[in-house]
Amino acid sequence: MSATTADAVRSEYRELAEQVRNAGLLRRRPVYYGIKVTMTILGLAAVWAALFVVGNSWAALGVAAAMAVVFTQVLFLGHDAGHQQIFKSRRANRIGGLAVGNLLTGLSFGWWVPKHNAHHTHSNQIGRDPDIGPGVIAFTADVARSRHGAAGWLARWQAWVFFPLLLLEGAVLHISSVQWLRRRGRPALIEAALLLVHSVIYFGVVFWVLSPLRALVFIAIQQGLFGLYLGCSFVSNHTGMPVLAADDNTPFAQRQIVTSRNVSGGRIVTFLMGGLNFQIEHHLFPSMARCNLRRAEGIVRAFCTEHGLAYRQDTLTACYGQVLRHLYAIGHGADDPKPPWALAAAA
Numbered sequence: 001m002s003a004t005t006a007d008a009v010r011s012e013y014r015e016l017a018e019q020v021r022n023a024g025l026l027r028r029r030p031v032y033y034g035i036k037v038t039m040t041i042l043g044l045a046a047v048w049a050a051l052f053v054v055g056n057s058w059a060a061l062g063v064a065a066a067m068a069v070v071f072t073q074v075l076f077l078g079h080d081a082g083h084q085q086i087f088k089s090r091r092a093n094r095i096g097g098l099a100v101g102n103l104l105t106g107l108s109f110g111w112w113v114p115k116h117n118a119h120h121t122h123s124n125q126i127g128r129d130p131d132i133g134p135g136v137i138a139f140t141a142d143v144a145r146s147r148h149g150a151a152g153w154l155a156r157w158q159a160w161v162f163f164p165l166l167l168l169e170g171a172v173l174h175i176s177s178v179q180w181l182r183r184r185g186r187p188a189l190i191e192a193a194l195l196l197v198h199s200v201i202y203f204g205v206v207f208w209v210l211s212p213l214r215a216l217v218f219i220a221i222q223q224g225l226f227g228l229y230l231g232c233s234f235v236s237n238h239t240g241m242p243v244l245a246a247d248d249n250t251p252f253a254q255r256q257i258v259t260s261r262n263v264s265g266g267r268i269v270t271f272l273m274g275g276l277n278f279q280i281e282h283h284l285f286p287s288m289a290r291c292n293l294r295r296a297e298g299i300v301r302a303f304c305t306e307h308g309l310a311y312r313q314d315t316l317t318a319c320y321g322q323v324l325r326h327l328y329a330i331g332h333g334a335d336d337p338k339p340p341w342a343l344a345a346a347a
Contacts, residue, residue: 108180
């Protein structure tokens, strides 16, 4: 892209931002978040209370599933706090993030924020977006080609095992949090203390109410479904969308739009995904309150139409199909046959 074209795109984005600002969509929404935080915390208290009510019985496994859902909803608040959406001050948002992250769900807010900010700054950019970097799943062709043996076998089969592997995502996030806190040492003592308090209460209550076997099964179900729900909420947003080279200099607005997709489905999907279904609007305006994203959709869509930018929106099932096809192609290479689900869809 030439310097002139890039300057034009940046100028157009400034016009879009001004339009969004004039519509009042960048203002804080204290009443909305006051209600949202209160209802979410009450939901968390309710599932813990339900565990005491059902007691030492296998019915507690149903509570584990409900707790997985509520934990994810709590973390959506941490996501909003990390983007400075809830409170006016960074300090207040950090305190809120530490409360819902470290204390209530056992995940390090301090570890997640810079990682997630890097993703926003370099969305789907090789070597710069940590969400597509090396890991169990190969999200780029270079990573897949570099793998041999068992890792290479997993890369070829990753589309088939991707969603089952998300059951381990919760454990991976907890481990990553602890590893980051150990590397940080003394500067992270407050975070470590909050994480320790969470662990003592979580494991203490579960093993106090349930027998050892039921407690272990409860934890496996709760953490597994928590990881699955959280992973499913994030993976639909960028996986399968264009991947940019490490030296790509596409302007901010265009980069966010072409690498993101929205998920249709109305208010139910918005609730289930914590507003992440409006991924394009969220990436263009990360500090925009969750409840304003739906109102911004029409403005952003009109902007994309006017400037010839593809505005991608699909159903949730279509998004997951694209995710699986992308992972299959990455693992097998362009010359391999399409996976069975792609053939079935084509038929």
